[in-house]
Amino acid sequence: MPGAWMSVAKRMSRLCAGRTYEAVKKDGFHINSLAFGDEVYRPHNVVRTVAEAVADGEIYDFVINGIGIEDPYAARYPNNPIVSTVAYLDSSQPSSGTINHGVVTLLDMGLFSPKAANYDVSSVAARVEELGEMWRGQWQMLDSAECKALIRSLMVEIIKAGETVTGSKLVYLGGFEKPDDIINNTDMLPKPVTPSMLMDFRAKRPMEHAVILRNPIELAKRYGVEVPHLETVYALLTMVENRYLTQSKL
Incomplete structure (x- = not known):
């Protein structure tokens, strides 16, 4: 799994807190996967807050949201695409920075309220599809x-x-x-x-x-x-x- 998408994730930042932040900042994520084998994934950047993520002027293509929390972001950033995402992964984090994964890796992604968008919906939708392809493989x-x-x-x-x-x-x-x-x-x-x-x-x-x-x-x-x-x-x-x-x- 990491080998399939690690190269395209190099510009990603990961929000972490407490002991998880310290462990991931130092050693990355140790992923033990039944489906894809074991590997270490080191995010391009590990931060504790959103403010810290943008402190160096970094620009991000996407912010991935859960369901039902999009409205405040859509109101504040009407020109920004918002990607609603549901993740279904049989994974757990038994200790800080260690991820155990089984065989299921499913992400359901889509643009939030594209009919009211102030951007090129078809272009952004294509990029979201590309992102989904990168990540494809109870x-x-x-x-x-x-x-x-x-x-x-x-x-x-x-x-x-x-x-x-x-x-x-x-x-x-x-x-x-x-x-x-x-x-x-x-x-x-x-x-x-x-x-x-x-x-x-x-x-x-x-x-x-x-x-x-x-x-x-x-x-x-x-x-x-x-x-x-x-x-x-x-x-x-x-x-x-x-x-x-x-x-x-x-």
Whole structure:
């Protein structure tokens, strides 16, 4: 994996904090991948803040965003392309600067609100496609029939909401045609996937449920789409998180 895109990533900066910053600044990322082998990736620049990233006048082609956080950036920078991105990687960071990766490497990318753009959409879209080409190459709850059914219901809700919000049929990650195909593919993975929220939970850190769950829920409500399963999972996650964060302060 690193060999395929490392050369095109030399101008990239990586935001890191605390011990991760020190480790990556000194030694880079040590990537252990079942799919692509082991290698060390050294970002062109490692910084702690956005201000530090642009302090030397560096110009960046893209800033990669999650879903549901684009509006403030679009309002402040109406002439700048914004790339919304969903990442699905079976990776974990067991220690600062060390990345363990399995076999899944999927990124779903697209321009945010291209109809309201003040730039050449076709040109930027082509560059985004080029970026995607450079990078091409689960919770293990599926043993439980009840959990598998819940996961499928969550997927159906988010797909319905996504298609309503965008006004078009969604392209499934990995070229799959329906939720059951994604679930079956996950069943066949050689090792469990440890998503970022699970890693945060185990470390008793704040979880990124706002971007992953709350923002899609709010978008669904805005467009009149009912998402009761997503709302239930979000309520349970925030309750659990609040409990352990409160206890850690005692």
